[in-house]
Amino acid sequence: MKLFEYEAKSILARYGVPTPKGGLATNSKEAWEIASKLKPPFAVKAQVLVAGRGKAGGILFAESLSEVERAAEKLLSMRVKDIPVRKVWIEEKIRIKRELYFGITTDRFNRSYVAIASSVGGMEIEEIAEKTPEKLIKFLINPQHGFRSFHARQIARKMGYSGSQLLELEKIFLGLYRAGVDYDAELIEMNPLTETIDGRFVAADARIIMDDNALFRHQEFRKRLLEGESELAPQELEAIKNGLAYVKLNGNIGVIGNGAGLVMATLDTIKYYGGEPANFLDVGGGASSEKIAAALKIVLSDPNVKALFINILGGITRCDEVARGILEAREKMRVTKPTVIRLVGTNEEEGKKILKEAGIHVLESMETAAQKVVEITRQG
Amino acid sequence: MPIIVNKNTKAIVQGITGKQGSFHTKLMLEYGTKIVAGVTPGKGRTRIHNVPVYDTVEEALEKHEANASIIFVPAPFAADAILEALENGIKTIVTITEHIPIKDAISVMSYAKQQGATIIGPNTPGIISPEECKLGIMPAHIFRKGNVGIISRSGTLTYEIAASLTRNGLGQSTCLGLGGDPITGLNFVDVLKMFREDPQTEAVVLIGEIGGNLEELAAEYITKENYPKPVAAFIAGRTAPPGKRMGHAGAIIMGKAGTAESKIEALKNAGVDVAEKPSDIAGLLLRKLS
Structure with a gap:
């Protein structure tokens, strides 16, 4: 979890590390008030959790209180690398x-x-x-x-x-x-x-x-993270709450799988065949119907998703149970998007039968399944 | 003779009465692993799957002879469980538990090193020497006894690749999950050294992923030592964006460090065959071994 600059500086200050005198503001009036207690010149810094903030225009300098006000106003209405600025930190500029x-x-x-x-x-x-x-x-x-x-x-x-x-x-x-x-x-x-x-x-x-x-x-930090004040996309936050790992990407193929390495390899394989994954989502071990349902909900909340690829390597997990879980979740979620599933493990045959009867493409290898889903998104 | 665990391994299970611990104890027993005792504080003098349970590792070892432990204890208490095993003289510890804080991991790893103990994990599927011993949670049926050693940072990807090797007639000597965390007891170089000395192992598969530089260091070791056995590798995460944690705590590109490209390039330069897709590993090995 990334901390904001103002949090990091307050922590360091408590450990005896000298930091510039300053304060946090959420509007230009507050910024003016804070600056009025400091010595000019000032630095006004957007509090966003991205690297390269300075180069992206997220740090401004001011000589006077009115300049601080204007700088704060400007920063609070801008986005730094697509992240809206909600707070600014005003401090004495260091020589x-x-x-x-x-x-x-x-x-x-x-x-x-x-x-x-x-x-x-x-x-x-x-x-x-x-x-x-x-x-x-x-x-x-x-x-x-x-x-x-x-x-x-x-x-x-x-x-x-x-x-x-x-x-x-x-x-x-x-x-x-x-x-x-x-x-x-x-x-x-x-x-x-x-x-x-x-x-x-x-x-x-x-x-x-x-x-x-x-x-x-x-x-206290966990609370802040779960309340949404973080660098995470809304889907990423929802995933944390459900014990899933989700990372948003820019493509149109929604991906769900079990195991971090397997899901990464799934993304790579989609890309290898010319497709673009929309996300990384690892449901972890077990892949219960509740987890699959939560995963589907998160993946489908991304409007770019045109097709789904579910890659479950069952191992010890029973494939028939996973198959029923997927169907239940699809029904509950009213999923209509084309879905390709790769399912292997214990009771594989029964699992495949259940899914095929519901009209879902079930394939045996990750490669053929990836090719299939790329083909589907090209047609759509 | 496989590495680290074999048919003479006698293990205890810490956290044996939990859902995971109990389920996998049953599967390990079915595989033929010698589980001599279990430990769960407060559950002493009971039995689970006919394995006697004790309140402390100390008592378990007073009553039974054991040389390994597998840990299923929840993350906030896992570092203590590892220390308990170490202080009682156990030299091989498989830590299945996920989400152990880095600070805790660093502290126990340092003590393990001092004690000359081997820690596998944390956040690992464990270790299997097919037909001899399984200390882990992997599905046993996909593995066959043979001559390929597997070292991996990923669980399901190990299953994917091991199953494909087995289908292609390539059995395994030992398959070991390093673990998905940034701080793990073993790294690629440690295990490459073990496979080098192991006469049963004729080739090695490395399954890596983004984050850190352990694959690059493995490549450096292979070059420097002129590694005598063929090595093939797969690296997951070519499409992973920087700054995002891809499921595993350790799978994150920091700035320009830890990318798949850097690992693939380093391994290729060391003469390692790097597969484009997991299923290509078997073919690469068959060519090298023929």
């Missing part, structure tokens, strides 16, 4: 000497957290790694001892700092690490972490992505 990067994320191969730092910041970390690999500092965090103050000092020294600045960075790095641990962050970063012209450090932008699997420990 930058140098932009740095510091973040902590997971290292899959080493099964640990890794701290990443660079004395060059302000662009995406991949870009930093590509353009100035020699400035990239990677430090694997020992899971037994965690990230210690001397680790922070070692990194600050490698970034070229000493004396009181080194000690200041030590405090900031440790604060970020502790915030990351406490909030179950799979990514927590300050980008840029700015060195100001008077030699202090301020986190000008901050990003936190929380581990979805740990949200049971952070109910």
